[in-house]
Amino acid sequence: MIEPTQTVSDRPHRTQTERRQATRQALVEAALLRIQAGENFDTLSLRSLSKAAGVVPAAFYRHFDSLEDLGMALMDDSFRALRAMLRDARRRDPKEAIPASISSLTEHVQANRPHFAFIAQARSSGSPRLRATYHAEIRLIVSELATDLARFPHMSKWSAADLQMVSSLIVNSMISTTEAILETRENDVAGRTAIAKTAEHQLRLVMIGVPQWRSATATEDPA
Amino acid sequence: MIEPTQTVSDRPHRTQTERRQATRQALVEAALLRIQAGENFDTLSLRSLSKAAGVVPAAFYRHFDSLEDLGMALMDDSFRALRAMLRDARRRDPKEAIPASISSLTEHVQANRPHFAFIAQARSSGSPRLRATYHAEIRLIVSELATDLARFPHMSKWSAADLQMVSSLIVNSMISTTEAILETRENDVAGRTAIAKTAEHQLRLVMIGVPQWRSATATEDPA
DNA sequence: GAAGATAGTGAACACTCGTACACACAGTGA
DNA sequence: TCACTGTGTGTACGAGTGTTCACTATCTTC
Incomplete structure (x- = not known):
């Protein structure tokens, strides 16, 4: 089950760079959470991480070229x-x-x-x-x-x-x-x-x- | 790329148990081959292993309940x-x-x-x-x-x-x-x-x- | 305040995935 | 020889995958 993490985008940040760093961090932390839960990094998917970070899949590419890049x-x-x-x-x-x-x-x-x-x-x-x-x-x-x-x-x-x-x-x-x-x-x-x-x-x-x-x-x- | 391994079913074996063991072994060896090539077992798929073993995906279940079972x-x-x-x-x-x-x-x-x-x-x-x-x-x-x-x-x-x-x-x-x-x-x-x-x-x-x-x-x- | 940059959207694409089910066909045992 | 058993087939389904593209909304800069 994927926990419905609170989204990032719905609590607006003042500056754009703050906003950017926040979602980037949300993606990273979503990955860490799954790893801590016993999942293997190799089996994580771009889509599920994006969802956990409260962001649409395409937004992932604003921060990382690929999953390996996030790795x-x-x-x-x-x-x-x-x-x-x-x-x-x-x-x-x-x-x-x-x-x-x-x-x-x-x-x-x-x-x-x-x-x-x-x-x-x-x-x-x-x-x-x-x-x-x-x-x-x-x-x-x-x-x-x-x-x-x-x-x-x-x-x-x-x-x-x-x-x-x-x-x-x-x-x-x-x-x-x-x-x-x-x-x-x-x-x-x-x-x-x-x-x-x-x-x-x-x-x-x-x-x-x-x-x-x-x-x-x-x-x-x-x- | 998945290498087109020679199929098992096209060279018929005499006894049924021989035939059974042969495809089972083909599945196991397909997995070992991928692991040796550096892939992680967690990322292997039932379908790709079946294809490599020269067998249709559904046939996998004649030998293993799941990928974890093969593991x-x-x-x-x-x-x-x-x-x-x-x-x-x-x-x-x-x-x-x-x-x-x-x-x-x-x-x-x-x-x-x-x-x-x-x-x-x-x-x-x-x-x-x-x-x-x-x-x-x-x-x-x-x-x-x-x-x-x-x-x-x-x-x-x-x-x-x-x-x-x-x-x-x-x-x-x-x-x-x-x-x-x-x-x-x-x-x-x-x-x-x-x-x-x-x-x-x-x-x-x-x-x-x-x-x-x-x-x-x-x-x-x-x- | 207007013009521009950019993080995030939503829909669509062409896959691969595991699983199910009726079916074919070859060895098995009477 | 004939019915039985069991391995492998073919097809289909729903779900999930990575990636694309034109878009919107917001922050930034002049």
Whole structure:
């Protein structure tokens, strides 16, 4: 069932640009709402989104060339939210980097469920463009984390490849944690704290191995 | 464009059950082909699959109640392939468990690309039934790995929660590795060996931390 | 206040979609 | 051989799809 969202056009805005931004936002939010409800972005239709936004199908083209174009706009918004989370995580106490990062993650995911759900879907979207953007962004995040890690005492001398290796392990773990959080029901706080606890332990376990990494495997690559 | 696959009905089979199985298989394989080509299962249509299988749309219902029903059948096939991989990995030399598991993974994924791609899609499918099945199967695999790990010397005394924690970390890493392999082009052997190498290092790193796990964190939980 | 730009309208187009039903026709078992 | 069963056919229906185009109404600029 499509909920009869209140229209945008019937409450007139003063300026034209305000009006424009309002319907554009209504289209974007209609998409996010459906995604949060469990629908896949690939199955959304231009018509149904327009109807939910209180606008006629043809009006869609005043704002986006196609559904994929709207998807790209959604990607921008969603990765902006993700980057805000990363900035927040970095700002916190580096002595408690692990629990700080985890709680930053859970808070931001919880506060931006539909955006993170959209990102999760983009990973294996039917649109090559969305998929490519997703992977490019993730790769960037992995690299940024790698340079962060290089500042840690035990890893300052690590090779770029090893840094990337640890970094991607951590990012993958965080992505899985994110998806686990998204699967919890809105009111299941206990479930989310359990997930956070597990994620914290996983990060700890990984970091325990770090100090002995190359010494333990030095035999394999004499370079 | 939909490729004009050769029909099934025009080359008559002797027995009726043979004929039945042939078209059923043609429907399933049409779906796998589209998935391998990068399409999302959620966007497949009953009509296009029927056409690709060389059969009229109504005939679809002789084999499946709905597209979701076909999806469930695909899940069976795909997780059968996944379990075969796990059995294969377990059969190999436990002294070299890590490289053995990784090469088993890469081989099986490469040999069953569409099935693994379908599983990857199921993770955030629009169909709640497919999603639920996916997560149930993965949870099962995590638990099985946990009991396997309990047989390792350092982990025999571990709590169930800790075993699950390590196990899910490993499984998540393997899932990410799988998806990375699926993104490589068919002829990019070098790319896949690089991915395998990284995955191997990640598993090693995790296992390095294992012997010191609880001793390193014993302060937090005095139970 | 007139002239111009533009967000949103409404109708029409040429599809594709899932589903239904009577029907044909080939293997099956007596 | 004959009636039975069941796979696949052909056609039709209603609904939903993306896209187009001339239009209206409103805000903007002079």
